[in-house]
Amino acid sequence: MTLEVKRANASSDAMVSTSAMTNIVTNIMTSAAAKKIAGQLIMIRMPGTSLDAEMAQFLRDNHIRAVCLFRQNMIDAQQLSKFTADLREVMGPDALIGIDQEGGAVVRSTWVPQPPAAMSLGASDDPALCRAVGAAVARGVKSLGFNWNFAPVLDLNNNVDNPVISERSFGSDPQNAGRLAMAWMEGSLSEGVACCVKHFPGHGDTNVDSHRDLPTVDKSRAELDAMEFAPFHMAKEAAPAMMTAHIVYPALDADFPATMSKKILTGILRDEWNYQGVVITDGMDMHAIAGRYGAGKAAVIALDAGADLVMALGTRETQIETLAALTDAIQNGQIDAAGLQQRLARVTRLTQQYPCQQTGFQITYQTEAQDLQLMAEAWKRGLTPYHNPKAPAPGSKVRLVISANVVSDGVSEAGIRSEKVSAMLSDIYVVDTVEFDRANEFDWSALPDDGRFTILASTIRLRYNDKIRQEWKPDLHLVLWNPFQSLDIQSPALITYGFATPAIDAVAAWLRGDILAEGKLPVVGFDV
Numbered sequence: 001m002t003l004e005v006k007r008a009n010a011s012s013d014a015m016v017s018t019s020a021m022t023n024i025v026t027n028i029m030t031s032a033a034a035k036k037i038a039g040q041l042i043m044i045r046m047p048g049t050s051l052d053a054e055m056a057q058f059l060r061d062n063h064i065r066a067v068c069l070f071r072q073n074m075i076d077a078q079q080l081s082k083f084t085a086d087l088r089e090v091m092g093p094d095a096l097i098g099i100d101q102e103g104g105a106v107v108r109s110t111w112v113p114q115p116p117a118a119m120s121l122g123a124s125d126d127p128a129l130c131r132a133v134g135a136a137v138a139r140g141v142k143s144l145g146f147n148w149n150f151a152p153v154l155d156l157n158n159n160v161d162n163p164v165i166s167e168r169s170f171g172s173d174p175q176n177a178g179r180l181a182m183a184w185m186e187g188s189l190s191e192g193v194a195c196c197v198k199h200f201p202g203h204g205d206t207n208v209d210s211h212r213d214l215p216t217v218d219k220s221r222a223e224l225d226a227m228e229f230a231p232f233h234m235a236k237e238a239a240p241a242m243m244t245a246h247i248v249y250p251a252l253d254a255d256f257p258a259t260m261s262k263k264i265l266t267g268i269l270r271d272e273w274n275y276q277g278v279v280i281t282d283g284m285d286m287h288a289i290a291g292r293y294g295a296g297k298a299a300v301i302a303l304d305a306g307a308d309l310v311m312a313l314g315t316r317e318t319q320i321e322t323l324a325a326l327t328d329a330i331q332n333g334q335i336d337a338a339g340l341q342q343r344l345a346r347v348t349r350l351t352q353q354y355p356c357q358q359t360g361f362q363i364t365y366q367t368e369a370q371d372l373q374l375m376a377e378a379w380k381r382g383l384t385p386y387h388n389p390k391a392p393a394p395g396s397k398v399r400l401v402i403s404a405n406v407v408s409d410g411v412s413e414a415g416i417r418s419e420k421v422s423a424m425l426s427d428i429y430v431v432d433t434v435e436f437d438r439a440n441e442f443d444w445s446a447l448p449d450d451g452r453f454t455i456l457a458s459t460i461r462l463r464y465n466d467k468i469r470q471e472w473k474p475d476l477h478l479v480l481w482n483p484f485q486s487l488d489i490q491s492p493a494l495i496t497y498g499f500a501t502p503a504i505d506a507v508a509a510w511l512r513g514d515i516l517a518e519g520k521l522p523v524v525g526f527d528v
Helices: 019-026 031-040 053-061 077-091 118-124 127-143 174-190 221-226 229-235 262-272 287-293 295-305 316-331 337-353 368-382 418-426 466-471 483-487 501-512
Strands: 042-045 066-068 096-099 101-103 197-200 241-244 278-280 310-312 384-386 397-403 430-436 453-458 476-479 493-495
Touching (some): 031 042, 031 337, 053 077, 077 096, 101 118, 101 127, 118 368, 127 368, 197 229, 295 310, 295 316, 310 316, 397 418, 418 501
Parallel strands (some): 066 096, 197 241, 241 278, 397 430, 397 453, 476 493
Antiparallel strands (some): 384 493
């Protein structure tokens, strides 16, 4: 597939290297100059929902030009647009304002049309649809003032026990997942929003969440080349940026996780693959890194290993610690001047190729209605049947069994609340809703034996345990988040890969018989 995008692997004369930047780098023995460089090589998390004077001064004093906003920074579209406009004004024309708007459960802004999860698109297996969705996602976040989206995910979900990737992956086949992800990225870049593919070299084949501990992928280089590396290798010419994984790959570097490995980031990604885009770390506040090395020390090692930007997402204290450690390392010559100049140039090139909009605090979103329709259709096309699910006839008496609580896992947004699922079903059936607080304590045998059609709706990411696998026997399992939960319940299932409003609307349409579920599971491990 030919990508009509701005290529990351630009010629050397396209590299930005201003005389001012050269002067800064060649005079790095002064503390002020070192501090200025350090500030331009980190991305930080913002507090609150607006930019106050104190935070604005912190950005100016520390020369920070890259921030990432999360759900806690957002109230509504008007507030968010004003926030990003204020950030642009303070950080200047080279600002990078980032967001995790992958799709499915990983979306920070819910006021723009919500895209299906990557695995839903994998179930549709349509590059044209992926490209259209990627473009619509870009239009949505661009209308809110963002110019950098940390998507698409290139991890292969070839491990059914993966606790954090799951439906965020396009699938388990490297060539097909890469093909669909590249189409998604092409759509985004065509609308002027930079992508950041993640998590290099691959987070799919782990059973540990790096937010909580340090995973290991113990595969040979040949195995990594054939699987985990393959989608990233496909993207290396076109991806403006790559995010690193906090994972140890002993065959590549037994001492450091990829984020801090010179053998991986410089030896493989830069020297062997000749990747010229921006390399940014995953959040350095994650326990896999901060809990072992400390934020400041880890940031220095990551930058020295080959990263261009360090994602310092922790508290203000963590950010100050990171800035101080990087300033000292730069001033002491721990990172060579030529390397610093290359890092600054790559980041500046990204801001120039994908600039923040400068048209006021609200940008007209002219295609919102069309994009809403596109997302609704995309969610429908991803609906996947497992073990031949059948819907009860409209008007039937059904019993909904569902978790009373939905929580965020720290990466995704919180799942859909039980009353919303109950309300959707009540438009079609006569519904009796039974809630449970803890799945492993719920006694399935205590449900009345009254002939009602029983529907289990799974609305959290956590997998079910062995006891549940043996005892729970619903007539229909609505898998509204983690597709691998369908392996845990021995019943027919309808898999949505997410719980956004258009996903629930698609379930309702299937239950009414208005549409068919024609998606195909794009992962191994299912007995289809």
